[in-house]
Amino acid sequence: MSKVPQKWLVVITVLLGTFTIILNNSMLNPAVPHLMEVFNADAVAAGWVITIFMVTMGVTMPVTGYLGDRFGKKQLYMAGLALFVIGSLLGSVSWDLPSLILFRGLQGIGGGMMMPTAMALIFEVFPKKERGLATGIYGIAAMMAPTIGPTLGGVIIELGSWQWLFLCNIPTGVLGLVFSQIYLKQTARASNLTFDLSGFVAVTLGVGAMLLALGRVSELAHLQDPMNISLLILGLIALMLFVKIENGKEQPLLDLSIFKVPAYTYSVLVASVSSISLFGGIFLIPLLIQGVYGYGAIITGLTFLPSALLTGIFMTVGGRILDRQGPxxxxxxxxxxIAVATMFLGFLSMETALWVIFALNAIRGIGMGLSTMPATTTGMNAIPEKFISRGSAMNNVLRQMSSALGIVFFSIYFEVRRSQIVSANGLTLPEASLQAINEGFIVMGVLAFLAVPLGILLGREYKKQAKKEQEALSGKLGD
Incomplete structure (x- = not known):
């Protein structure tokens, strides 16, 4: 390791922890039916194993900017990873479903502390012109883990026991802690900060209620549940109150003025569209492979592997091009x-060869790799350095909510349209499922097409900022 530059050791360190967290969460998705059997629980109760992680992670993220500035980013990152490892160890010895849900909540808090902080730590050690490649390599964790996780989780459930879904986190988590202690630098601490309690309460209530409601919705009937409707309304009101509170604070929890920077706003929108496309695909493709074409879980997992591999490769390619040419x-x-490949997925037939789906999903992976992290890096570069921690926290919160919203939308769309098609056209269930899935991909493709101009606008803002920086540098040299 001594020959690897210090800044790249930071990337390796945070990638190790982040990959562990995202992989573990995605591994648990296919395990829910098995956990229902183990703990003799219904789908709603067992679903809390997934929901609680999403909620606790989401409500923790907004406060990470303050905590990182106040106590140091290294300390916050290590505390989050340690909490995640402890939650994993306790999760493996859970004696009933409520205890498992509690320990998953601990994992979520740890993950919420780590995810935004990881990006901020990378920005601390890399100059602007090198951040594209650095975040591209780091982004491999964020984009590849959700596609690999379900397959790996299924294999563990079939060949081992559910406890290994938690125990497998411990070696990489401990290794991540050792690397963090050795290779992460201490960051400056701000002692004159005041904690925005009212903003914290409002955003915790808002994000928590919204994510809780979205996590409870998987079909149209759930959306009509009075509890879910109440949670959505409560979350919306709390978030509106949060915006009002933050605009009146001298030291807000999340400085919303960063949205006045157009490049940052465009980058968040691109990240949100990418998250909807990614998780929408992760939801629809298994339904297509298993429910329509009748293949098993292993073939479904293999469908995602070329996409995951190409996403990783093209993230590094995209990062290099960003550093040289802009976004x-x-x-x-x-x-x-993404838009073109997704639209083609909307025109499949019952006779479509499996390799076509493999190829189209792989092409989508190329698009994900080229667009997501370069857009995020450009947006983060555009805001003042002092806002990096809070900008990263905001980006992660909105990405988390977009992912949840995408899954909810496409799950409800699939359920409703399939029922309508069967009733109206008398098609078989696989044929109706295929038509509903096709329409879902078309909706997703249209959304991606609508986002294309954001790349052009992001490029214009990048050029404006580069010109200002050049003029400022010329002015200094002239003095």
């Missing part, structure tokens, strides 16, 4: 590739 070409190309 306009790379982000626009990535979004266009």
């Amino acid at each position: 306009s070409l790379i982000v626009t190309s990535g979004l266009t590739i």
Whole structure:
């Protein structure tokens, strides 16, 4: 390790922890039916194993900016990873479903502390011109883990026991802690900060209620549940109150003025669209492979592997191009590739060969790799350095909510449209499922096409900022 530059050791360190967290969460998705059998629980109760992680992670993220600035980013990252490891160890010895849900909540808090902090730690050690490649490599964890996790989780459930879903986190988590202690630098602490309690209460209530409601919804009937409707209304009101509170604070929990920076706003929108496309695909493709074409879980998992591999490769390619040429070409190309490949997935038939789905999903992976992290990096570069921690926290919160919203939308759309098609056209269930899935991909493709101009706008803002920085540098040299 001594020959690896210090800054790249930071990337390796945070990638190790982040990959562990995202992989573990995605591994548990296929395990829910098995956990229902183990703990003799219904689907709603067992579903809390997934929901509680999403909620506790989401409500923790907004406060990470303050905590990182107040106590140091290294300390916050290590505390989050340690909590995640402890939650994993306790989760493996859970004696009933409520205890398992409690320990998953601990894991979520740890993950919420780590995810935004990881990006901020990378920005601390890399200059602007090198951040594209650095975040591209780091982004492999964020984009590849959700596609690999379900397959790995299924294999563990079939060949081992559910406890290994938690125990497998411990070696990599402990290794991540050792690396963090050795390779992460101490960051500056701000002692004059005041904690925005009212803003914290409002955003915790808002994000928590919204994520809780979305996590409880998987079909249209759930959306009509008075509890879910109440949670959504409560979350919306709390978030509106949060915006009002933050605009009146001298030291807000999340400084919303960063949305006045157009490049940051565009980057958040691109990240949200990418998250909807990614998780929408993760939801629809298993239904397509298993429910329509009748293949098993292993083939379903293999469908995602080429996409995951190409996403990782093209994230590094996209990062290099970003550092050299800016975001306009790379982000626009990535979004266009996602849109075109997704639209083609909307025209499948019962006779479509399996390799076609493999290929189209792989092409979508190329688009994800080219667009997501370059857009995020450009947006983060555009805001003042002092806002990096809070900008990363905001980006992660909105991405988390977009992912949940995407899954909810496409699950409800699939359920409703399939029923309508069976009733109206008299098609078989697989044929109706295929038509509903096709329409879902078309909706997803249209959304991606609508996002393409954001890449152009992001490029314009990048050029404006580069010109200002050049003029400022010339002015200093002239003095």
